[in-house]
Amino acid sequence: MAASTLPRTVTLQDGRTIELLMLEVSDCLGLVEFYRTLPEQDREVLKDDVTTKEWADRFLRKVATKEIVCLVAKDGDKVVGEASLYRTLHGWTKHVGEIRLTIARSHRRQGLGLAMAGTLVKIATDIGIEKLLVNMVENQLGSRRTFEKLGFQKEAVLPRHVKDISGTKRDLIIMANDVSQIWAAMETMVQDYQPHRD
Amino acid sequence: MAKTEIRLGGLGGQGVILCASIIGKCASIFGGKQATLIQAFGPEARGSACSAQVILSDEAIGYPYVKTPDILVLMSQDAYNQFIPQLKPEGLVLYEEELVALDGKLPKGAKAVGIPATRFAEELGRRLVLNIVMVGFFAGATGLVSWEAIEQAVKSSVPKGTEELNLKALKKGYDYGREHSTQLK
Numbered sequence: 253m254a255a256s257t258l259p260r261t262v263t264l265q266d267g268r269t270i271e272l273l274m275l276e277v278s279d280c281l282g283l284v285e286f287y288r289t290l291p292e293q294d295r296e297v298l299k300d301d302v303t304t305k306e307w308a309d310r311f312l313r314k315v316a317t318k319e320i321v322c323l324v325a326k327d328g329d330k331v332v333g334e335a336s337l338y339r340t341l342h343g344w345t346k347h348v349g350e351i352r353l354t355i356a357r358s359h360r361r362q363g364l365g366l367a368m369a370g371t372l373v374k375i376a377t378d379i380g381i382e383k384l385l386v387n388m389v390e391n392q393l394g395s396r397r398t399f400e401k402l403g404f405q406k407e408a409v410l411p412r413h414v415k416d417i418s419g420t421k422r423d424l425i426i427m428a429n430d431v432s433q434i435w436a437a438m439e440t441m442v443q444d445y446q447p448h449r450d
Numbered sequence: 451m452a453k454t455e456i457r458l459g460g461l462g463g464q465g466v467i468l469c470a471s472i473i474g475k476c477a478s479i480f481g482g483k484q485a486t487l488i489q490a491f492g493p494e495a496r497g498s499a500c501s502a503q504v505i506l507s508d509e510a511i512g513y514p515y516v517k518t519p520d521i522l523v524l525m526s527q528d529a530y531n532q533f534i535p536q537l538k539p540e541g542l543v544l545y546e547e548e549l550v551a552l553d554g555k556l557p558k559g560a561k562a563v564g565i566p567a568t569r570f571a572e573e574l575g576r577r578l579v580l581n582i583v584m585v586g587f588f589a590g591a592t593g594l595v596s597w598e599a600i601e602q603a604v605k606s607s608v609p610k611g612t613e614e615l616n617l618k619a620l621k622k623g624y625d626y627g628r629e630h631s632t633q634l635k
Contacts, residue, residue, distance in 0.1 A: 256604045378575055436579055437609035442465030
């Protein structure tokens with residue numbers, strides 16, 4: 253799913269139709285509003301304070317410089333999900349991207365997260381990202397299943413690395429997907445090599 | 451479809467065999483025709499001559515080798531030099547125009563159409579899909595197989611996760627072929 257094929261419509265398991273599209277500047281207010289309406293428990297697992305104008309400005313700047321590829325899900329005019337690919341444009345990890353995904357509670361367990369994350373994985377491979385990472389807390393089982401379906405595997409565990417709203421320390425799980433393997437298979441196919449030849 | 455003999459040639463690593471296989475699969479499995487494929491390699495798998503012979507027909511094919519092709523699909527100068535003398539009079543050459551230079555050896559009455567397939571593949575993001583651009587070009591320029599059949603053949607032939615870019619490459623080649631097919635009339 254290349255960025256050029258967006259927007260597209262996905263039908264959730266309960267029949268609702270949601271539009272997936274690349275973030276436009278005009279969507280930014282809707283995105284901030286989406287984050288402001290998230291329950292605090294959901295916001296606390298995010299790396300940034302996403303309810304501030306400063307965050308929105310910083311975020312948009314990085315979208316403009318392509319350090320972030322941001323996909324939003326809209327139910328009508330309302331943003332109900334955000335999936336972003338974070339990457340560095342220089343240095344020794346420029347082949348690596350990190351996916352961050354947030355879905356409104358009202359739209360979870362309906363296949364939206366899988367559709368958004370799957371779309372980002374395809375965009376990432378199209379722009380040359382070779383390895384994808386996603387961080388999650390040990391008890392985010394739904395997210396873990398979603399990313400496992402997309403080929404992500406547990407790569408590292410940082411024990412007692414995050415502290416939740418009640419003060420409980422939990423393990424942070426880093427899942428990874430070596431997406432370069434997808435195209436390695438194609439590369440093998442075009443080598444025109446067959447061990448048994450006439 | 452009358453019996454059509456096709457010779458594909460290029461370098462190892464360009465995906466010549468996959469290209470031939472998809473054309474054959476498209477005509478047979480997804481197009482209801484008969485097809486055969488014979489492949490040949492140079493001494494090295496990569497960087498040396500590689501070619502394939504495909505026959506498409508409505509009827510059973512008794513002899514699978516191509517001696518005088520109706521169509522040449524060429525992706526290297528060596529392949530051009532080697533196979534152009536075999537082309538039938540009034541045959542068709544589909545060639546990668548940045549890798550093959552035509553000369554006076556083209557048989558009288560033969561037609562040739564080029565495509566910058568490598569450049570298209572690079573513009574799409576991966577040079578690797580050059581062969582799929584050529585598959586699309588073949589389908590679009592000759593009209594021997596339908597879009598639906600070639601689309602199915604590509605989808606079922608490429609690795610999972612690469613379908614989208616491969617289909618874009620196919621469409622790019624197909625549209626270019628359709629656009630330039632008027633040169634063949």
